[in-house]
Amino acid sequence: MNWKNIYKEKLVSAEEAVSKIKSNDRVVIAHATGEPLNIVDAMVKNKENYENVEIVHMVAMGKGEYAKPGMEKHFHHNSLFVGATTKDAVNSGRGDYTPCYFYEVPGLFRDGYLPVDVAIIQVSKPDKYGYCSFGVSNDYTKPAAESAKLVIAEVNENMPRTLGDSFIHVSDIDYIVEVSHPLIELKPAKLGKVEKSIGKYCASLIEDGSTLQLGIGAIPDAVLMFLKDKKDLGIHSEMISDGVVDLVNSGVINNSKKTLHPGKIVVTFLMGTRKLYDFVDDNPIIASYPVDYVNDPRVIMQNYKMVSINSCVQVDLMGQICSESIGLKQISGVGGQVDFIRGANMAKDGKAIIAIPSTAAKGKVSRIVPLLNTGAAVTTNRCDADYVVTEYGIAHLKGKTLRERARALIDITHPDFREPLIKEFEKRFNDKF
Numbered sequence: 001m002n003w004k005n006i007y008k009e010k011l012v013s014a015e016e017a018v019s020k021i022k023s024n025d026r027v028v029i030a031h032a033t034g035e036p037l038n039i040v041d042a043m044v045k046n047k048e049n050y051e052n053v054e055i056v057h058m059v060a061m062g063k064g065e066y067a068k069p070g071m072e073k074h075f076h077h078n079s080l081f082v083g084a085t086t087k088d089a090v091n092s093g094r095g096d097y098t099p100c101y102f103y104e105v106p107g108l109f110r111d112g113y114l115p116v117d118v119a120i121i122q123v124s125k126p127d128k129y130g131y132c133s134f135g136v137s138n139d140y141t142k143p144a145a146e147s148a149k150l151v152i153a154e155v156n157e158n159m160p161r162t163l164g165d166s167f168i169h170v171s172d173i174d175y176i177v178e179v180s181h182p183l184i185e186l187k188p189a190k191l192g193k194v195e196k197s198i199g200k201y202c203a204s205l206i207e208d209g210s211t212l213q214l215g216i217g218a219i220p221d222a223v224l225m226f227l228k229d230k231k232d233l234g235i236h237s238e239m240i241s242d243g244v245v246d247l248v249n250s251g252v253i254n255n256s257k258k259t260l261h262p263g264k265i266v267v268t269f270l271m272g273t274r275k276l277y278d279f280v281d282d283n284p285i286i287a288s289y290p291v292d293y294v295n296d297p298r299v300i301m302q303n304y305k306m307v308s309i310n311s312c313v314q315v316d317l318m319g320q321i322c323s324e325s326i327g328l329k330q331i332s333g334v335g336g337q338v339d340f341i342r343g344a345n346m347a348k349d350g351k352a353i354i355a356i357p358s359t360a361a362k363g364k365v366s367r368i369v370p371l372l373n374t375g376a377a378v379t380t381n382r383c384d385a386d387y388v389v390t391e392y393g394i395a396h397l398k399g400k401t402l403r404e405r406a407r408a409l410i411d412i413t414h415p416d417f418r419e420p421l422i423k424e425f426e427k428r429f430n431d432k433f
């Protein structure tokens with residue numbers, strides 16, 4: 001049958017689509033900016049018809065109403081990365097958190113750990129062959145759709161068409177809801193003195209011809225600001241945001257020296273404004289692949305001079321890095337941090353950078369601490385730790401003894417917090433600082 005007829009037969013309203021979800025189903029919602037907003041709203045409105053629907057979601061950037069108090073009977077949230085709208089549910093016991101590496105999530109769906117009953121996704125309009133692109137959210141969303149018993153898709157005219165391994169044919173979708181809402185956007189962060197100083201130090205570690213992974217937020221944006229004079233940079237990153245567009249347009253990022261996928265920006269999801277979404281639309285330099293490829297350390301390591309830049313909550317004097325909890329309180333997740341730190345560490349001439357403001361909570365606490373808070377998760381272990389950068393400088397930990405690491409970390413701690421760390425150093429190593 002002609003795909004256009006198949007498409008028409010599958011068209012339903014959001015209300016009708018969510019009536020196909022049954023009690024006790026496991027529902028996977030598309031990641032981050034790819035959240036299918038109308039279907040999620042309709043599902044929440046239809047709550048009286050469900051009991052114990054498990055919602056598996058990673059970065060939840062929509063309203064997160066399924067995780068609000070009063071929803072327990074209808075929905076149980078299983079978070080793979082806690083965020084602003086879901087952290088209360090997870091930390092109060094109404095929801096749960098499943099620790100996992102981002103690159104392993106598709107395997108959890110495929111290999112019987114978290115079998116998917118329903119995938120709710122958002123895709124571009126079909127091309128002339130009937131293929132819709134996963135656009136801003138390929139990551140675990142494509143693998144979830146491929147392993148789900150039922151696929152419900154928003155087809156959004158605003159979803160860009162990203163190229164790569166990023167397509168689903170209309171015949172593989174069960175129900176289609178046409179929408180035209182704007183995509184979720186993430187505005188560039190405001191950059192202060194601290195972020196700029198960190199950006200400068202990170203940029204000093206990035207050689208011409210490097211391939212970069214940059215996380216979310218102010219620090220990656222600040223790093224990009226200081227790369228204007230570099231040459232032949234490339235991108236292999238789980239995500240990119242607006243800052244990358246200007247560096248591509250100015251020719252700094254040309255991907256020419258990449259040893260894997262030369263000429264291409266390799267990504268698995270996108271988080272920015274319309275400027276980014278328009279830039280990636282049908283752009284042949286963008287190669288979007290599912291996260292089990294992009295984030296696999298064995299793939300990442302094939303990029304020579306791979307530099308990963310991520311952030312954390314706390315680092316202790318041994319170089320143990322907590323990036324996801326404050327004590328026992330879960331505030332985010334592992335995400336792709338360890339995937340990229342391991343990949344960069346294994347790459348020829350690679351560097352794995354953790355870049356952080358030296359303090360948190362409006363300057364009240366140091367992020368560099370003698371011991372992690374009780375219950376804190378060690379996201380990146382001390383053997384994987386390589387560089388730590390604050391606004392006070394660079395600590396290179398790889399290959400260093402515990403004593404050398406402690407010295408290097410104290411040197412980049414905020415001066416107001418060095419005293420207790422020095423005392424701890426002298427006690428621990430029976431040595432003068």
Ligand code: COA
Nearest residue numbers: 215216310311312313314323332333334335336337360361
């Ligand atoms: N003690 C107390 N509070 C702390 C803290 C600490 N050591 N460190 C952070 N916080 C607080 C902050 O003050 C802030 O509070 P607020 O929301 O009330 O302002 C909050 O926790 C978030 O911290 P902040 O460091 O400002 O957040 P961020 O947006 O820069 O993100 C991470 C930092 C570590 C949470 C984030 O990078 C992350 O989730 N990393 C893990 C996943 C990852 O690296 N993925 C790969 C890249 S996409």
